[in-house]
Amino acid sequence: MSNVLRQRANTGRAKALAEGWSPAALRFAPGQQTVVQFSNGEEAGASCLRCTDAPCAKFSDEETIPSNFDRFPADRNPDVCAAGAINQPDGGGAPTIDAARCILCGVCSSRCPVGAIRLIPGQGAIVDDVPNVAFIEVADILREQHLTDRQAFEGLPAEGAQLIENDALVDEVFGRMQRAWVRVGDRFPNLLARNLLLGAGIGASVGRKGNNHMRMDLILSSPAVEHGVAEVEFGQEAVLDAPRDTMDALAVLASRYGWDLNSITAVVVTDVLPNRRSEYWHIIQDISNVFGVQIGTVTVFLLMLFNWNRRTLELGEGQPFYADRETESYRAEVLELLIGRAVYLSNSPRPQIDIAK
Ligand code: SF4
Ligand code: SF4
Structure with a gap:
């Protein structure tokens, strides 16, 4: 069939x-x-x-390019589906x-x-x-x-909501995601992150492949963010480098393009949260203490929740995604706070949902 x-x-x-x-x-x-x-x-x-x-x-052409940074070499890939699953027949009609x-x-x-x-x-x-x-x-x-x-x-x-989370659904979605990543290839994480952010109402543009002189993964822009940057890393190992890569991106944006460091929203988008002893949380905290820059951590699951609930993420003042070594529970202190309710999931450890011991 x-x-x-x-x-x-x-x-x-x-x-x-x-x-x-x-x-x-x-x-x-x-x-x-x-x-x-x-x-x-x-x-x-x-x-x-x-x-x-x-x-x-x-996506429309305007959605794929940042409204705040016309020199960013944006990939204008218009596909809403990072997994390549949705298509509209030639000449129109239902997808x-x-x-x-x-x-x-x-x-x-x-x-x-x-x-x-x-x-x-x-x-x-x-x-x-x-x-x-x-x-x-x-x-x-x-x-x-x-x-x-x-x-x-x-x-x-x-x-109501288009999808409500449960343990089996989380396992199914992340299993499907792993298969899509293998099938689509190395552009999958960046495109999925961009698309989920756009779906949640945050302007997001992805850099072109092979663009080595401006290495930030995503530029964030209106309607939700004035100036912002995101590093996208999937996997427990890869995400360890993301805070340093974010600092590189911030340095380039501030020194070469005149962005005000204090007004840039900086986030890491990841499918899994590093465990509690990971150097990741330590570096995030060091950067905050020494440079006063709070790098938020945004999970793919959090962005999916906003898409399933057709909700718009409102970033506003401060860094609502900030978590570091002191964070007891990402689930309670970031995820549930932002979605405004408890999630319907068991406490079984899942790195997509919370920071493991
Ligand atoms: S739900 Fe996501 S993966 Fe499925 S068709 Fe829509 S955009 Fe593609
Ligand atoms: S009405 Fe049909 S073609 Fe238009 S956005 Fe909805 S599903 Fe897509």
Whole structure:
């Protein structure tokens, strides 16, 4: 059986909202089709509007370049899916998702204003595309009308989450991630980090491959960050070098490009947290003590939580990701603080979630 899930009756025709059906709210439930509440008092399942410029599949050019640093050699790779699982057919229509490649990161679903992509544990993401009473097929649609339909979903009140964490899901997602990394190759961590940050509402641009004169991995920018830089390292060994690499990047940005050191948000993005005795936490603390620079540590799981919950990370004042040798629990002091609730996970040690002894 094909791995490409086609939860849709895609005839190649356009889709539109039926007359008199104006969306008022969205209701999400993990693995289930999103419910759209309409201002006429009726409800219907969310169904793909078959956008020609599918934001679930491609970033716009403006999203891939930093708004604060025009000399940064940005990789303009527009793919929303770092795992290469989502594609839009030539000529438009609903995207297709290869479930075997999907890592359930949630970036595509968080970018669909309609809520037409659901995340199914044990299976992968799928696009709901079956027409219904509210989402009707039309022979053709003017671009303006399509944009009006889509914009009607933006900023709607929403309840529920597209995916809720549990132990088995964490194991599944990180197993899928390891396989995707092998398949996609060495660009996978940087692209995944960029995409997850963009999905969580933080401007992020990735440096071009082979760009040796400006070695920072990601530049962070508006809407959430004025000036920022991120080093991306996956794996317990590789992440040990990340604080020093971050300092290199900060030195270059301050001395060659005039960025104010005190106003730069600096983070390391990693899939696993180094254990408690690791030199990593010591160096982070030394840098803070000596240079007054707080380098935050952002986990892939934290970013996925924001994408699954369609939440925007608000960085604001200070460094909310900062953790060092004194941090008793990354889970309690960073992750749960930022998401605003306790996570539904056991206390079994997982380096994706907390700092191990
Ligand atoms: S899944 Fe959503 S964003 Fe993607 S084409 Fe369909 S309606 Fe547009
Ligand atoms: S959930 Fe993530 S991995 Fe799966 S198709 Fe969407 S962007 Fe790709």
